[in-house]
Amino acid sequence: MLLAINIGNTNITLGVWNGRSWQQQWRLRTVHEKTTDEYGVTLKALLRRDHLDNQIDACIMSSVVPVLTATFSRVCEIYLQQPVLHVGPHLDLGITVETDNPSEVGTDRIVNAAASYHLFPGPSITIDMGTATTFDVVTRDGRFLGGVIAPGLGVAADALTSRAAQLRSVPLEPPPSAIGRNTVHAMQSGLLFGYVALIEGIVQRLKAEHPDNNQSIRVIGTGGLISLITAHTHIIDEVDPWLTLTGLRLIYERVHS
Numbered sequence: 001m002l003l004a005i006n007i008g009n010t011n012i013t014l015g016v017w018n019g020r021s022w023q024q025q026w027r028l029r030t031v032h033e034k035t036t037d038e039y040g041v042t043l044k045a046l047l048r049r050d051h052l053d054n055q056i057d058a059c060i061m062s063s064v065v066p067v068l069t070a071t072f073s074r075v076c077e078i079y080l081q082q083p084v085l086h087v088g089p090h091l092d093l094g095i096t097v098e099t100d101n102p103s104e105v106g107t108d109r110i111v112n113a114a115a116s117y118h119l120f121p122g123p124s125i126t127i128d129m130g131t132a133t134t135f136d137v138v139t140r141d142g143r144f145l146g147g148v149i150a151p152g153l154g155v156a157a158d159a160l161t162s163r164a165a166q167l168r169s170v171p172l173e174p175p176p177s178a179i180g181r182n183t184v185h186a187m188q189s190g191l192l193f194g195y196v197a198l199i200e201g202i203v204q205r206l207k208a209e210h211p212d213n214n215q216s217i218r219v220i221g222t223g224g225l226i227s228l229i230t231a232h233t234h235i236i237d238e239v240d241p242w243l244t245l246t247g248l249r250l251i252y253e254r255v256h257s
Contacts, residue, residue, distance in 0.1 A: 003056045003080070004248035005072055006108060007063035009131035010154070011224055014043070015245040016052055024050045025242055027224070036071050040079040056080050060252040062087040062107035062244065085252060087111055092254055094118055095142040105146075108244055109136050113144040115247030116220045120238060123212035125203055127236065128244075129223035131155060133195070135202055140212045148202050153195050153225050160187065172228060196232045203235050 002017040008030060015025040026046055047053045059076045061084050063069040069086070076084045085091075089102040093114045099105055108128065113136045116126045125147075126136045132155070135148040151159070153172065161169050170187045178193055180186025207217050221229070221236040222243035230239055240246065 001052065001055045001057060002249060002252055003059045003076070003082075004245045004252070005059065005061040005063075005076075005084075006111070006244045006248065007061065007065050007068050007072060008108060009065060010152075011130070012068070013242065013245055014046075015242065015249075016047075016050075016056070017249050022242070022245070023052060025245065030065060030068065032065065032067055034071070036074040036078065039071060040075045043075060044079055056082060058082060058085075058252065058256075060085040060087065060248045062111045062248060064106045064108055085255065087248065087251060091251060093251055094254055095138060095144050098143045099146045105144075106134075109134055109147070110144065111244050111247035111251065112136055112222060113138050113247075114251055115240075115243050116218075117142050118250050119240075119243075119246070120218050120220060123210060123215055123217045124220055125206050125210075125217060126220045126222065126243070127199060127203075127226070129153060129221070129225040129229065133199070133223075135206060137206055137210060139210075140215065145211075148206070150198065150202070153191060153228065156195075157187075157191055160191070172225070174228075174232065192228060193232065196229055199229060200233055200235050 004015045006013045012028040012030050016023040059082045073084050076082050087107045089097040095114050095117050112126045112128055116124045117138050123140045124138045128134045131152045133150045133152050137145045137147050161167050170184045174192050175185035175188040178189050180189045210217055218237045221239045230236055
């Protein structure tokens with residue numbers, strides 16, 4: 001079975017692929033200070049709980065946290081006795097990375113672009129709502145051109161409360177109406193509907209600049225916070241919260257085919 005690992009700044013997502021479907025998927029908090037043994041024990045406990053212990057025979061990883069890249073490489077080698085395939089533009093991804101500096105592009109963005117192109121062939125824009133909100137543009141012939149990086153919804157909420165003395169943290173959920181009649185609802189409106197407007201505005205601009213703007217450009221949403229947005233906009237055509245894990249699986253199969 002294949003263990004796919006995506007290390008983000010806020011969450012680490014993991015999934016076990018049995019050759020036909022995802023046997024199990026997990027989401028952990030990203031803790032930079034955790035050691036190889038701490039993450040190793042956690043991973044082994046998760047695998048044991050779901051009767052997957054000693055069944056992992058391959059690992060693939062994308063990471064935007066260098067210190068944890070090394071940590072999880074050791075976890076796989078020590079606790080699973082498996083080497084890790086690290087994703088980067090040097091691999092056969094099924095797409096070409098045509099940014100100015102391909103090595104600087106976050107591997108999660110590359111994986112998302114590859115997954116979107118494989119699952120929904122043709123021109124696309126992929127939105128990933130995590131620590132950052134990213135928009136990635138792929139052409140009908142599989143060229144990843146780049147995109148947009150904006151602060152994530154959670155980051156914006158934290159910045160608002162940390163810089164304004166009279167504002168406190170609020171649940172990230174929709175208010176009863178756009179006109180907030182109290183401070184909590186006003187903040188929720190600004191955060192949630194503000195990000196809906198941000199997403200719709202950026203997608204509109206990206207579609208206008210897209211090389212294939214004479215065709216239907218599919219918009220795909222993913223990430224831990226995407227479900228907060230989808231009920232309030234019609235601009236997103238497809239939603240897959242685990243798109244990055246699917247991309248890792250597809251890249252592994254492509255490299256080893």
